[in-house]
Amino acid sequence: MADLPLLGSLDMARFVARGFLRFDGVVPAEINDQFLTEAGEADYPKPGQKMMRTYGELLHRAQIPEVAAATPLSDAYPEGSAVARLLALPLVKGAIQSLVGAEPVFDHHFLHVTFPPAYYQAGGGEHVSQHTHQDSTIDPTAGFDLQIMYYPHKVTRDMGGTRFIPGTHLRRVSEVALGRYQNIAGQQHMVCEAGTLLFLHNGIWHGGGVNHSDRTRTMFKVRMNPSRPQVRLWDVEPKAQAQRPIFLVKTPQPETVESILMTSEPWFEQDTGRLEFVNRIKLWRHLTGDPTYDADYWMGRLENPARA
Amino acid sequence: MRQKVLVLYLANSALDAPTVAWAVYDGTGETRPMAGDNDKPPYRTGVDALKDGWRLFQAAQILPHHRGEEFDLAYLKYEFFFEKLVEAA
Numbered sequence: 001m002a003d004l005p006l007l008g009s010l011d012m013a014r015f016v017a018r019g020f021l022r023f024d025g026v027v028p029a030e031i032n033d034q035f036l037t038e039a040g041e042a043d044y045p046k047p048g049q050k051m052m053r054t055y056g057e058l059l060h061r062a063q064i065p066e067v068a069a070a071t072p073l074s075d076a077y078p079e080g081s082a083v084a085r086l087l088a089l090p091l092v093k094g095a096i097q098s099l100v101g102a103e104p105v106f107d108h109h110f111l112h113v114t115f116p117p118a119y120y121q122a123g124g125g126e127h128v129s130q131h132t133h134q135d136s137t138i139d140p141t142a143g144f145d146l147q148i149m150y151y152p153h154k155v156t157r158d159m160g161g162t163r164f165i166p167g168t169h170l171r172r173v174s175e176v177a178l179g180r181y182q183n184i185a186g187q188q189h190m191v192c193e194a195g196t197l198l199f200l201h202n203g204i205w206h207g208g209g210v211n212h213s214d215r216t217r218t219m220f221k222v223r224m225n226p227s228r229p230q231v232r233l234w235d236v237e238p239k240a241q242a243q244r245p246i247f248l249v250k251t252p253q254p255e256t257v258e259s260i261l262m263t264s265e266p267w268f269e270q271d272t273g274r275l276e277f278v279n280r281i282k283l284w285r286h287l288t289g290d291p292t293y294d295a296d297y298w299m300g301r302l303e304n305p306a307r308a
Numbered sequence: 309m310r311q312k313v314l315v316l317y318l319a320n321s322a323l324d325a326p327t328v329a330w331a332v333y334d335g336t337g338e339t340r341p342m343a344g345d346n347d348k349p350p351y352r353t354g355v356d357a358l359k360d361g362w363r364l365f366q367a368a369q370i371l372p373h374h375r376g377e378e379f380d381l382a383y384l385k386y387e388f389f390f391e392k393l394v395e396a397a
Contacts, residue, residue, distance in 0.1 A: 016358065059383040106365060128340070128341065128342045128343075129342045129343045129344050129345070131343050132343050132344075160344075163343065169382075170381065171381045171382055172380060172381065172382050173382050173383060177383070178383060178384075179343070180315065181317065181329045181331060181343075181384065182330065182331035182332065182342065182343045182344070182345065182346075183329060183330055183331065183343070183344065183346050183347065183349070184317075184328070184329040185327070185328050185349065187344065187347060207343050207344065209344050210315055210342065210344075266328070267328045267329055268319075268328070269318075269319050269320060269384070269385055269386060270319045270320045270325070271320065272381055272385060275331050275378075275379050275381055276381065276395060279360065279379060280382065282379075290367060
């Protein structure tokens, strides 16, 4: 696997800073078609049949295996299945290895389907978007899990798409406790071509959009855990730069790990945006195994031994 | 009478700071705001909401930072609740 395309340091820095990497149209059409066949289509609901029952019947029929949590990912999917083929794509395998190591552990997966208005008219229930949330529960760990969202067909804006807010992944919140926030500056809605993958830090705030189109929208999510410390798993060059000028800057700065880590998001509060920078530095320290790493002097100022 | 509620999250504790997140809840039932329904804030600042007739009824406190947890971040800090009372149809 020496020739596996690992992520470079700039992409790793983008993941650390924003909590996602997006790969548009990288899954071949043949695998997308196979996946949609294996997933199946929901029946049009019988009058009076609840939406959740329609959804449950779809999940029951889908040729996607039940898999026990904590199974090695390499054992989770039957050979030749669409998901097994997707996970074997060199780009996918290299990115997974860069983020959670070569032998990740399967956590869970789910087939997310959002239904068009006609299904609600027939089956009842309110046709609304999903509240914004962070998956699982409060996560105080230094590392992260990887969640891959797979879009096997084209997603248009009126189909809703996954909504996510870049840069929210380092906040320690409790699942949907943040559901009150309907809209957040800088939020993105997944509009993409078939075969697109979204690699997410498990902490990123997200939610399913409401589907206003006339067809169902399908997204498959699989979460995986690292099985070894997430230290220097990617193509680590280039190394960290020396400190650069801050605040009073007269010359354009090149794109570096530091420039990426020190880029704000539109929703950043003016004071806590700086704490986001500190937390990005801490995550980069964890991933590089370098407890002295710093960017733009945020930690150097605080860790000055003369002030201890 | 019915209540419409506007929640603005601002970039700092000042009511004239820029909006970074927002929500609307409509007690009249005439509209159904929901997550992800608008990518542009309804007001640039909290003061702009006041100018449009929204009445502020709650503002987040500014709290000290516990020692050892100074860098921990969770929920948005600068939350302002506004209301409008409207006649029920």
